[in-house]
Amino acid sequence: VEVEAYIGEDDRASHARFGRTDRNAVMYGPPGMAYVYLVYGMHDCLNVVTEPTGRPAAVLVRALEPLEGLSAMRAGRADHVRRSRRSANLTARDRERLAAVPDDRLASGPGLVAAAMGIDRRATGTDLLDPGSDLRIEAGSRAGRSVAATPRLGIGYAGEPWVSRPWRLILADSPSLSGPSRGRGGRD
DNA sequence: GCAAGGATATCG
DNA sequence: GATATCCTTGCA
Numbered sequence: 001v002e003v004e005a006y007i008g009e010d011d012r013a014s015h016a017r018f019g020r021t022d023r024n025a026v027m028y029g030p031p032g033m034a035y036v037y038l039v040y041g042m043h044d045c046l047n048v049v050t051e052p053t054g055r056p057a058a059v060l061v062r063a064l065e066p067l068e069g070l071s072a073m074r075a076g077r078a079d080h081v082r083r084s085r086r087s088a089n090l091t092a093r094d095r096e097r098l099a100a101v102p103d104d105r106l107a108s109g110p111g112l113v114a115a116a117m118g119i120d121r122r123a124t125g126t127d128l129l130d131p132g133s134d135l136r137i138e139a140g141s142r143a144g145r146s147v148a149a150t151p152r153l154g155i156g157y158a159g160e161p162w163v164s165r166p167w168r169l170i171l172a173d174s175p176s177l178s179g180p181s182r183g184r185g186g187r188d
Numbered sequence: 189g190c191a192a193g194g195a196t197a198t199c200g
Numbered sequence: 201g202a203t204a205t206c207c208t209t210g211c212a
Binding site for chain 3: 004006013014015037039040041042043045047060062084097109110111112152153154155157158178180
């Protein structure tokens with residue numbers, strides 16, 4: 001329900017802005033592949049490579065609206081907390097906080113999408129269009145819900161005009177958009 | 189408001 | 201090899 005587009009080496013917000021590197025190599029390959037990177041040392045972010053081979057581009061998946069597999073998503077969130085705690089067990093406080101997360105906020109941010117889905121950098125290169133892949137994109141419908149476009153988030157370093165490009169696309173009425181309180185009528 | 193956290197790209 | 205920075209989150 002929330003994605004951002006990054007396209008070309010000209011896009012100063014894109015990982016391709018420095019040209020091809022070990023990290024972003026998959027962005028230069030065929031479309032439909034997963035590109036997962038680690039940001040801020042603790043969060044994995046899922047991207048879908050787009051554009052034909054040779055043209056670096058990807059779409060960052062920033063939020064999902066959970067429909068099924070809710071308990072698995074909660075388990076994924078719990079695993080992520082355990083990893084950050086470097087502990088085999090959660091504290092009582094951790095369990096309280098996790099239990100307080102509403103179903104529709106289980107994946108309301110790019111790092112949370114990966115945590116809830118159990119995705120990390122090892123998924124890079126997965127063919128998301130192959131029905132045999134564990135991680136894949138399947139046909140769906142947005143059932144007439146309206147799409148809105150806004151500037152991308154967290155890319156101030158890119159400068160204009162990239163900061164203002166309306167390349168974040170959202171299902172405007174979703175309660176699952178990223179951010180602290182978007183679910184209860186946030187700014188966007 | 190800000191610390192945590194580790195990889196990355198770049199500079200010396 | 202050292203360092204500044206990062207497509208974030210959840211705390212105080």
